């Protein structure tokens with residue numbers, strides 16, 4: 001999969017050299033390229049923003065540098081992802097859809113965001129998705145893009161060593177994941193639930209499912225599948 005990121009802060013993405021994503025890049029599973037939007041400016045100050053038409057606080061990202069950069073970077077079947085608090089919410093289902101794509105291009109806004117015509121222009125020519133990380137406001141699209149890239153990249157075959165570890169996770173099973181434990185069996189007086197030491201796989205599975213349901217009901221009741229809502 002190819003992932004391009006356009007930003008005025010390329011250094012944000014230096015950390016994509018480490019951990020599983022770094023390894024996936026080394027192994028050629030991910031072709032990740034970071035572009036500095038200011039390389040598509042032509043004035044002495046490398047200006048990417050201007051005052052908003054209609055007035056108001058803050059600055060707006062100018063369309064010309066975005067147009068020049070995106071014309072270069074967007075391949076024929078690419079999806080342009082514009083992180084925005086005004087977008088559809090990013091979920092595991094969206095991550096799965098994006099993991100099937102050949103090229104994703106992330107356009108990281110700053111200030112009050114990007115001139116709407118950039119989004120309209122590319123939506124007429126190809127696929128554009130405005131995607132929100134959640135119901136809060138960040139300073140820029142970089143952290144949102146980073147979170148989305150990590151969630152998508154780990155679904156690309158081969159990026160996570162053991163594919164089974166992807167299957168049981170929160171948001172994949174329709175419930176939140178059950179609590180997890182490792183050695184030692186007692187830590188600071190706290191014991192691992194005895195059923196996990198029993199060697200009885202059926203009992204372990206039943207306990208985990210029960211814990212998942214209880215945790216989901218308590219923390220995220222909105223996620224509970226209909227059949228588990230009965231009686232609420």
Ligand code: SAM
Pocket residue numbers: 082083084085086108109110111112113114131132133134135136137138139140141142144
């Ligand atoms: N004026 C915008 C609004 O109210 O919708 C917010 C602009 S925000 C200060 C600057 C940039 O941060 C946005 O263009 C977007 O790229 C990014 N951003 C902020 N919050 C985000 C969120 N929840 N999800 C994704 N991107 C976000």
